[in-house]
Amino acid sequence: MLGYVIRRLLSICATFTIVSILLFIMMHSIPGGPFDATDMPLSEAAKATIMAKYGLDQPLYIQYLKYMWGVLHFDFGVPFQSPGETVLELLGRAWVPSLVLGGGGVLIGTPLGIMLGILAALNRNTWIDYVASGISTLGLTIPVFVTSMLLILVFAVWLDWLPASGWGEPKKWILPIIAYAAIPTATYARYARSAMLDTLNKPFVMVLRAKGLPERKVIFQHVLRNSAIPMVTVFLPMFIGTATGSIFVEAMFRVPGLGAYFVSSIRTRDYPLEMALILMITVMFCFAFFITDIVYAMLNPKIRLGGKVIK
Amino acid sequence: MKIVDIENLHVSFQHHDGTIKAVRGVSLELFAGESLGIVGESGSGKSVTFLAFMKLLQAPFATIKADKLVLQNTDLLNVDNRSLSNIRGNIVSMIFQDPMASFDPLFTIGHQIVETIQVHNPMRKKAALAKARDLLVRVEITNPDQVLKYYPHQLSGGMLQRAMIAMALSCDPQILIADEPTTALDVTVQAQILQLITNIQTETGMSLIMITHDLGVIAETVDRVVVMYGGRVMEISDTISMFESPKHPYTKALIESIPGREAGKQKLKEIKGASPNALAPPSGCPFHPRCSQADAKCVAEMPELLTYENGRAAACWQVK
Numbered sequence: 364m365l366g367y368v369i370r371r372l373l374s375i376c377a378t379f380t381i382v383s384i385l386l387f388i389m390m391h392s393i394p395g396g397p398f399d400a401t402d403m404p405l406s407e408a409a410k411a412t413i414m415a416k417y418g419l420d421q422p423l424y425i426q427y428l429k430y431m432w433g434v435l436h437f438d439f440g441v442p443f444q445s446p447g448e449t450v451l452e453l454l455g456r457a458w459v460p461s462l463v464l465g466g467g468g469v470l471i472g473t474p475l476g477i478m479l480g481i482l483a484a485l486n487r488n489t490w491i492d493y494v495a496s497g498i499s500t501l502g503l504t505i506p507v508f509v510t511s512m513l514l515i516l517v518f519a520v521w522l523d524w525l526p527a528s529g530w531g532e533p534k535k536w537i538l539p540i541i542a543y544a545a546i547p548t549a550t551y552a553r554y555a556r557s558a559m560l561d562t563l564n565k566p567f568v569m570v571l572r573a574k575g576l577p578e579r580k581v582i583f584q585h586v587l588r589n590s591a592i593p594m595v596t597v598f599l600p601m602f603i604g605t606a607t608g609s610i611f612v613e614a615m616f617r618v619p620g621l622g623a624y625f626v627s628s629i630r631t632r633d634y635p636l637e638m639a640l641i642l643m644i645t646v647m648f649c650f651a652f653f654i655t656d657i658v659y660a661m662l663n664p665k666i667r668l669g670g671k672v673i674k
Numbered sequence: 675m676k677i678v679d680i681e682n683l684h685v686s687f688q689h690h691d692g693t694i695k696a697v698r699g700v701s702l703e704l705f706a707g708e709s710l711g712i713v714g715e716s717g718s719g720k721s722v723t724f725l726a727f728m729k730l731l732q733a734p735f736a737t738i739k740a741d742k743l744v745l746q747n748t749d750l751l752n753v754d755n756r757s758l759s760n761i762r763g764n765i766v767s768m769i770f771q772d773p774m775a776s777f778d779p780l781f782t783i784g785h786q787i788v789e790t791i792q793v794h795n796p797m798r799k800k801a802a803l804a805k806a807r808d809l810l811v812r813v814e815i816t817n818p819d820q821v822l823k824y825y826p827h828q829l830s831g832g833m834l835q836r837a838m839i840a841m842a843l844s845c846d847p848q849i850l851i852a853d854e855p856t857t858a859l860d861v862t863v864q865a866q867i868l869q870l871i872t873n874i875q876t877e878t879g880m881s882l883i884m885i886t887h888d889l890g891v892i893a894e895t896v897d898r899v900v901v902m903y904g905g906r907v908m909e910i911s912d913t914i915s916m917f918e919s920p921k922h923p924y925t926k927a928l929i930e931s932i933p934g935r936e937a938g939k940q941k942l943k944e945i946k947g948a949s950p951n952a953l954a955p956p957s958g959c960p961f962h963p964r965c966s967q968a969d970a971k972c973v974a975e976m977p978e979l980l981t982y983e984n985g986r987a988a989a990c991w992q993v994k
Contacts, residue, residue, distance in 0.1 A: 488734070566775040572730055573770075574790045574841065575763030578755070585778050664825040665779060 371656070375649040382645045383434075383638070387427045390637055397443045397632040417443075419634075430638065440635035444627060450639045454621070460530050461613070461620035465606035467536065468543025473598065476548040480555020484563065485582070495552060502549025511542045511615035528617040539616040543609065547601055554597055558590035565589070592662050599651035607644055677848065677881060678704035678727070681742035685719070685726045685905075688735055694952045696722040698905040698960075701979065704849070709875060709882040711896035711913065713889060713928070717949045719905035720885050724851050728766065729758055745849075764794040767842035771854040773834035777826035784822030787841045794845045809840035813870060832863035839870065843878075850875070851883045856891065868894055889932055893917065901925050904950040904960025907979055910987040921988040924961045959990070967992045 396419065398410050405413070414420045417440075418429060433440060439450035448456075476499070483495035518538060519527035529535045562568065563586060571581045608621035621640070628636040660666040685697035697719040704710050712720045725731050726738050729750060743750040745766065748757060762768075770776050777786055787806035788799060797805075803822065810818035813836040826834060835855060842850060852871060856864035872895050875882045884895050892899055892913060899916050901909040901924065909922040920926045927945045934940060947964035950956050958975050962968040971991050979989040 566770060566772060567778045569725075569730055570768075570770060570776045570838075571778065573728060573762055573768040575759045575761070575793050575845075576789065577759055577793070580793075585780075588780055589778065663780070665827045668825060668828065 368657075371653050375646070375653065378649055379642070379645060383431065383642060384427070386638060386641055387423070387430070390632075390634060391423055391426075393632070395632060397634065399632075430635075434642070439639040442628070442636040443633045444631050444636070450635050453624070453636065454639065454643070457619060457621045457624060458608075460618050461608035461622065462606050464536060464539045464543050464612070464618060464620065465608065466602070467540040468545075469547045469598075469602045469605050471540065472544035472547030473551055475544070476551025476553075477555045477594065479548070479552040480557075481559055481587070483552065483556045484559030487560065492556075496556065499549040499552035499556075502545045502552070505545075506611070507542055507545060507609060508611040508615055510545050511539070511612055514538045514542055515615070528615070530616075530618050535616075539612055539618055542612045542615070543605060547605065550597065550601060551594070554594055555590065558593045559586060561593075562586045562589040592659065595658055595662065596655050599655050600648060603644070603647045603651050607647070675706045676703050677706050677746050678702075679742050679744040680723070680727065681740060683723060683726060683740040683743065684738070685722050685731065686737050688737075689953070692953050695955055696905055696952055697726065698955065700902070700905070700907050702900050702907060702910065704881055704883060706848070707879050707881055708898060709872075709884065709896040711892040711899040712883060712885045712902060713887065713892050713899055714902035715887055715949055717904075717952060718902040720902045721853050723902075724768075724853065724883065724885060728762060728768065728851070729753065759793070763790055763842075763847070764845045765847055766849045766851060767845070767847040768851045768853060769835070769838045769842050769855050772858045773831050773838050774826070774858070776838055777834065779826050781825070782822065783824055783826065783829070783837050787822075787837070787844055790841050791844045805844070806840070809844055810837065812843070812874070813837070813840045815840070831859050832867065835859060835863075835867050836870065839867075839874070843874065846878070847880060849881045849883065851885070853885045854887070855884075857886075857888075871895065889917075889928060901928070904955055905952065906960055906976075906989065907987075908961065908989055910979070910985075912984065912986070915984065915986060921982065921986065921993050922961075922990045923965050923967050923992065925988075927964075 396414075398405055398413055411420070418426055421429075430440070437451070442448070442450050442453050445453055479495040479498060483492040483499075486492050515527045515538065518525045525537055526535045527538075568581060568586060571585055572578070576585075608625070610622040610626060612618070613620040613622035624636060625640055627633065628640060680703065681701045683697055683700045684695070687694040687696060696717075700719065700723050702710075702723075712723070714720045722731070726736070727743065727745075727750065729738075731738065738751075740751060745761060748761065750761075753761075777783065781789075784803060784806055787809065788802040791797060791802040791805055792799075795802075806822060807818045810821055815821050815833065815836055821829065821833065821837065829837065839855075850871070855871065856867050859867060868891060871882065871884075874880075882896070884891065886892060896913055898912050899910070900907055901911075901916070901922065903924050909916070909920070909925045911921070911925075916925060917929060920929055924945075931943045931945060933942055945964055950960050950963070956963055957973060959965070959968070959972045959977055962972040965972065969991070975991075977989045977991045979987050980993070981987045982993075
């Protein structure tokens, strides 16, 4: 197990390095630069000074090595679009709303989706199944900016129960959290339904029934537990996908989260912020898969104990 | 004493291509202490008959109709879930074809046997565990303490089928239904498992229903045979008479297709044609398209199961 953990950690380092090199090359190969404004152009001399200040006049590999040296010391530089703070300070500030909303969405959507999926599977081909599957299909197919718009229209404009947008008091969090919850709800409803049906069709379920176990025990002690294993594998990656901000939801509800910075950092060639955002996501996904694999192994005795067969 | 009485059982499944008529009017009975073989090829309805009997086929996909479906004094056509739970695993136990897939992979063998014991007998875990250990000893497992702690994937197919039998015996059932219990096992292990089942049946005096496609298994384990084909009963006979003087042309053809013992180049005999399509079964006798003796009557009309000497029965127009 320890060997496995070390191997995985090394492979995460390798992934990190490869992604950082590719990213650095791609980012700099886009024509133009951060200080090429067309409406109020800088003088040649001013531009040269500022490029030198940020080290952008040096060869690319020097820039890369300097950047990575900084990263090793947790120095991600200064965002060009907000030079008054460091990249880390900006991330710390902007990530809080995204984490609250996205995290809230996943924490509400996951149990809700699982419940819908279980209900659908246990009442397969009845109206309950059709309603649950319908909700899940709608959740996956209607774009989140349309859902957001509908939420604002119904709950803020028509009913006037909740504020339409903004950030600050918890009251303003409710609508964006619901909008965020749509994807995890829909995804989990589908996953849970198919995982449950998959387990229900296994021969051992017939054996459990044949030995007189009440249906309640068959479902709650055996079928659910077996179905949980495939469901576990989607949780962390989805959590990270959601909690790193949604450009659309944050724009619709005017939430000062991370989402908008993904777009603006690319558009304005804000190299330090762009690198930091994408590397952060890379590392988080790597660890999400890593932790998922370990949890998966712990839940599944076949992997936990290996396949030694006793005659 | 009659303990199972099935009369005119029909089982059909809803499929998007139409209705699959898996069992079409099966009648059979089982007496206390006897061993009954159900033989037939895949799709003959032999397993479905007993899954329906145990109410293991679920509405709305499966439709079960019968004139009689009785276990001892219980009418299984109108049974509530509680009595059903009490019957399954307690009065009637089942073992299935694939032991590897018959245990929940996430729980130890011990847990799964203890669970079965505790459903039917209120008993402390420690006592149940001791009983589970005794059961494993009884099915000739030499390292019962270890096996209790193993997960299904850690045991071989033969060991798992033994554990499965132990679990099936845990509440001293009156009937054991074995649905192709050796099909998924190595030939050497097959013989051991069959021997074990027969030994236990002799010791306990329980009834045995052995569902198989293998006439060899029938010859080794049962006293009486029901031959099924196309969802119908073709012949019922004691085992010896069936092998010596089969009445139904299908039974004859089955026995003839057993490979001979002599080495040599003789061609393996087969029954020409394929099993009937359960979506659209043939008219009349389901075997007529493959039967060498079939005539116009066989095509037109389904023969009834008629009784002959020594409690034998056959459903064929050609049997005189």
